[in-house]
Structure formats: structure tokens, C-alpha cells
Amino acid sequence: MDIQRFVNRRNRFFDQMADGVAIFTSWPVQRRNADQDQAYRPDSDLYFLTGFEEQESAAILIKDGEFRRFVLFVRPRDPEQEQWVGFRAGVDGAVKDFAADQAYPIDEFESRLPDFLDKKANLYYEFGRHPEMDTKIFGAIEELKSGIRAGQFGPWTVTDPRTILWRMRQIKDDYDVKDLQKAADATAAGFLAAMKAVLPGMSERELASVVEFEFKRNGSQRVGFETICAAGNNGTILHYISNDAVIGPNDLVLLDAGAEVDMISADITRTFPASGKFTPIQKRVYEWVLKAQLAAIEAVKPGATYDEVSRAALEVLVDGLIDLGALEGTRDEIIETGAYRKYYMHRIGHWLGSDVHDVGVYHVNGKSITLEPGMVITIEPGLYFMDQPDTPEPLRAIGIRIEDDVLVVPGGRKILTSVVPKTVAEVEAFMADAGSWWRNLAPISVEK
Template identity: 45%
Template sequence: MGIDLREYRQRRETFMAKIGQGTAIFRSAPTSVMHNDVEYLFRQDSDFFYLTGFNEPEAVAVLIPHHQEHRFVLFVQPKDPEKETWTGYRCGVDQAKELYGADEAYPITELDEKLPQYLEKSDRIYYHLGRDKSFNEVILSHWQRLMATYPKRGIGPVAIEDPAPILHPMRQVKSPTELAMLRQAMEISAIAHNRAREFVKVGHYEYQIQAEIEHTFRLHGGIGPAYPSIVASGSNACILHYINNHRQIQENDLLLIDAGCSYGYYNGDITRTFPVNGKFTGEQKVIYELVLEAQLKAIESVKPGQPYNEFHDMAVCVLVQGLMDLGLLKGDLEEIIKEEKYKPFYMHRTGHWLGLDVHDVGVYKQGEETWLPLQPGHVLTVEPGIYIKPDIKPAEGQPEIPERWRGIGIRIEDDILVTETGHEVLTSGVPKLLDEVSF
């Protein structure tokens, strides 16, 4: 399973049709050092990968739709048998054309020499001024030199523009092949979650559950975790991005697992919360049922044409009403929501885009007031939760929280595809109904 050259070529063609006389430059991800001379596992920049499929560092892709011969150019590391002995085989210049469909390829060392010929007849440069400050300076220096000669030539790039507003809406709508990759990532994620639930027992440490999950990811062909796995028992579940995973699980604990597999750089993202001994306490059960109701109703509202914020607003309404019914919030429903007095219990939004990045690219709003309408091919998460920290401080004018509620953290998350007629829950293979997670 994978994405073939034809799809990468079509992506480039679609993008280039939108930039006209511009030239776009994309830089590969940098290598990151773990300590001393030991590097982290390389992970390619998602925009670069989306357009090229090329998975090596120290590379630059240039797209020049107005060039007669070289519309797609790659600058890559040349073959070097001595270095490849240490760090692995390289594609090299010749194979960059053969394997990745480049019209021309050069060694990365020739970038400064060759790049001006692809910029001089452009009306603008499309480049994201990101965290790679040294490469930012390379692009800016080329642009400044061309601008200095613009009055004599009457042609050249007069602006640098971020390609994200053009490229990221393309990435938001997933192709059939991308959906197949996402489904595989989510299937492996589901297998891992189900394995964790079978494996866990009172007395285990959180890291043992993490090990079982991530072992399952690799066992089934995944690259590994899509993000640091969250295995949070007891009150640790009230920490949204808890990743220490070192506590020993106790009797009557809930266990919140937020973990997803990366498969071919496409990602799953699932959260489940369940009682380790199979039995909810009374307070745990009430909060669980409330979060589940909020999630199910939020998912129901996911359909094409609906504004993105609709499912979040639905989840918040259900959660606030439920907390009011329990006496944990008081006042007028609409006023509590408007003044965000529920935030001590629920401090994040109900979802995000999902794809090559876990928090995938693409806008959520069109201007200050208008939310982006959902459309077929969008993939997003729906993940409401309630977090009652042991030291929770209620909003002004709200009741103090009795001790019996404190330390309960519950989140339930699924990955949802927007379809032509509604939606599809892509992660339904992991149980979440009350009688499925308890006995």
C-alpha cells in the first residue's frame, strides 16, 4: 500500500496551476540531534513529502510551472559510498529523476549556483519562512539579488509569498489513496488499543501499557507512534498531554489511553477511557456517560456543509447541561457557555484535522466570523472530555467541587471522515459503549 508517482505528479500539477508565473521552493525537514552525535529518527517535512514522496534530508524541491523544460527540480545529496556505510543508502542525483519524476536533479551543493535560473523569470517566490533560519537567509539573499537587478531587467520576483494558503486546502481533502493509508493507520491503532485493554491490570505500570501499544504498532507495519503515547491512570488523566507514563495503576483507577499509529506518515488518533478493574465507581460512571453522550451527539452533527464549529458547540452544550444537572455548574446554560465558565472542566476544543500531521494543516475559519464548512474528504477527530483535577479551581461564582468528583479525567476520541451523505467513524473498531468497557 502506498501512493504512486502519478498521484504525486497530479498534486504538483494542481499546485503549479495555482501559482502561475511563480516559483515554489520546499525544503526537506532538518535532522535533529538527540544527544552528542546521535540523531533522532528522521521524519520528512509533510508539505515536502506531500508533493514529492522523497524521504531523505538535505533536499530541496523547486516547482517552476512556467519553465519550458524543468517544471519539477530536485536538489539532493549525491551518492557517497563512504557516508552511506554509516547513515544508509541515498537515492542520489540520477535516481531522483528516475524514481521521483523530477525533470532535472542536481547535487544539493549546487543549489546556490542553479537556483537563480529558476527564479529570474518568476513574478514571485512561494516559500514558507519557517524555523530553518539558515535556509531562510539563502532564499532571502537570492531574492534580494534579483530585486537589485529588477529595474534593469523589468522582470523577476517582486514578493515572497507563503504557499500554505494554496497547498494546505489541497491537503485537507483526502484522496482515495490517502484514505486507504489513514484507514490502515487507524486499524493498527485500534488493534493496539484493544490489545492494551486486554493486557492491563491493577499493579501494572503505565509504561508497560505504553510498551504493549507501541510494540503492536510496529508489529503490524506501522512506523511507530504518531505522537507520544498518553497512558494516564487516576488523576494523571486530568493532564491533557501527560506522557511521563511512570505511575503504578491502582484499584478503582480509570485509565485514559490516547495513542495512534503512524503508517506511511499518515496517522491515527484514538482515545479511550475505561476502569482497569472493569467496574466504574458511581461518580466515574456518571461522568463517563456524560462524555460519551457529548461525543455521540457531536459526531451526529458532522456532515458536509456544516460549519466546522458545529460539533464542538454541540459537545459543549451537552457537557455543560450535564455538569449543571450534577450541581457542578450553576446558572444559565447560555451564559455559562458564553462566559466560558465550563473551562475548568473542559479546556480544549472538540477536535482537529487529521492526516499527514496529527494536528493536520488547513484553516478552521474563513475570516473572523465564518467557520469553514465541512466537505467530503475532510478527516477530523471528535474528542470531548471532562477533567476534574484534584486541585480544580471553579470559575468565579461557581460551586466548590466535592472531593468525591476530584481526580476523574475522561476523554473519548474517534477519527471521522466526512462523506457525501454524512460521516463515517473510521475508528469504530475500539469499543466505547458503557457495557463494552465495563462489567
């Protein structure tokens, strides 16, 4: 790990915060059942500023003019516990390996907190996410204010640090882009495997397991979100995660998944025929969705707005709905009335980064945000025709979404996930040797 990147981030945060204290805490550990905890995933903001991944930890940043200090509270070393569940950095490691100016055991956080808050006018803290920690911090502040006659006081102003962090996280630096490309490459490996592995009669869950297996062996520590592997009518359910149906011979498979690598997540969606060949009506719908995606991608560039990118896709999708016989009227009428929402009910995409639905605003004071170099956005239009009586019969049980991860660069855009086939010709050619992934499976981490 290059710890300097986290030092740089803290310096940027220090530059933008007022004199005072900023506190960031880890997520509470969640119990799964009788004596097992849920798999732990570090808090994105805490990790972004520190690189520290262990549970039961907290960071305090202190600024007073030119004085700046970074303090970590961590679990102390415990040989017996480490024998059972793994290595801890400990207090010494927090200083040596994570560049903390000071470090203390996490059990001392509450007792030392008043010293860090005393006579500090400003506090940066995300209230409402960690109730137990909220109580400790509020308690310390009120206790200090009760000593006002003795010259003590706690912060008078509380600011959400996300007013600074969201902007920092939204504009990716070279480190971020490199990590995001690694996540995109691992995700792409999963999709390429799935397209080579799918066979009619498989379960959705088995195909999803192929995807996640490839994620792991290509460097992913975990998935960025629950994998969506939806066959047939299930593909019309936007966030279908049951993955418990059988893939039929004439089904389309809508696969939406993302590998997380080093706390950065990618996000790809592809829709492909289980048989390896689109039916004529599947092909018609697919090509309208693809045309919409390409129009939106072309609209991504510095100076364009999020709404302009969204509108570029929407106009094509509405033209497609008219052509397919799903809606009647003119493009403008259908957009004005919102009639298209029956078949396209989500936005064009979302920011991508430390979280799969990454932080950052889309509108400010009612106006769409302007795209800037360093932003990463998913472009994922879709059409969803549920198998129900009021859906035109030829379109029933067809759900199609196509998604890529797009980096805004000077003069235009860069598609980070372009290696995964998406034109009809590319998809069918790539899937021509059905089931070949199973025949060619071999370790990739063993040197030949």
C-alpha cells in the first residue's frame, strides 16, 4: 500500500476544513447469528482518508492554524485473538504503517475525547450513522459546555464532513482511476466467463457463482453489491437478487454485477441470450437499448450536464418504444406525460468509486450538475417488458439493460469496461462456442 496517497488526501481535507476537529469512525460490527459476525467491510470515508481497514477504529483530525495532527484509535495487539481471527496493526502499527501522529487503544476513545474537543469551535462529524458513537460525542460536548465558567467549551458548530469529502471522492485522481480500472478488469473477466459458461438448463445461481468466482481469482476481495443474474421475466425486475430460477433455452439473461478491488467497485450490465442467438424481437429491443446507450456515452464530456446525458438516452428509448408498438404518440408527448416510465423507470446512471452508488450530488439548486474530468459515471439505459396482460405480447418477459463505466476526461470520455462485447454481432460471435468456459477452466495464479 502506498500510504502517501492517504497522506495527500488528509492534507487536502485539512486545507478545506476550518480550525477544529474532524472525527471518522468505523462501522459497528454486526452480529450474523449466535456466535458469528457479518463479514466486515470498512467505512468508505474512514478508509479514504486513512487506508485503515480494521474494525473498531476511529480517526481524529485536528487543525489549529498551521498545526495539523492525525490520531488513530485502534484495537490493541492481542496474540490470542490474532491466533484465532488474524493480525492487528495495533497502536505501534497505526503510527509506523499508517502515518498516524499519535495512536491509542480504541477502549480509550471515550475518555480521551474531551481533551481533543476542548476549546475547539468546530466539529466535523457524520451524525446519525453510528448511534452509540453519536451518544459518546454529544455527551463529551455537553460535559465540556457545562464547564464554561472554568474556561472549557466544546464545539459550537457541527458540520457534516461530507460537504468536503463528497467533492474529493467525486473527482478521481490518477490513483483512483488506476484502482477503478483494476476493478473494471476483474468485473469484465467475470462477464466474459459467464457468456462462455451459460447453458440452457443452468440455474441463475450457478451462473452468478461463475461470475463471482472469476472476480475473486482476478483480485477482488468482495462484490460491490449483490449480483443480479436474471433470466427471462426476472430480467424485468430491476434489482432481482433471488437468482433461484432455471435459465430457459429462449431466455435472455440480464447480468448486473461488480467486483470490488481495494475498496473501489466497478459495475457492468450485459444482457445476452442463453442460446447464444437473439430471437428477432429480442434483437430489435436490444438494438434500441444499445443505440440509447451509445447516444448517452457520446454525450458524456466536460461541460455537459447529467440531465443532458440522461436526455440523450431517453429520446432514443422513447423512439424505440414507439417503433416496437409499446407506446403511441410523439416523442415529446410521451416524455412530457412520463408514459415511458412503465418500461423505463430509472435514471441513466450513477457515480462510481469507493461505493458502487458513489457519493456526489446530481443537482444543485434545481440545476443539473456539470460533468468534469475525473468524474466516473455508469451509463445504463434499459427497457423492461413484464410478462403481464397489458404488455404487448411479442415483448413480454423481455428485460434488457446495457451498462458501462465511463470516465470523464478532457475533451470527452473513456470507457473503462469496453472489453465486454455488446453489439449483437459481437455477443453472438463471442458466445458461439457454448459452454467453453467449463472445458477451458484452469488456475490463473499458478506460474506456468
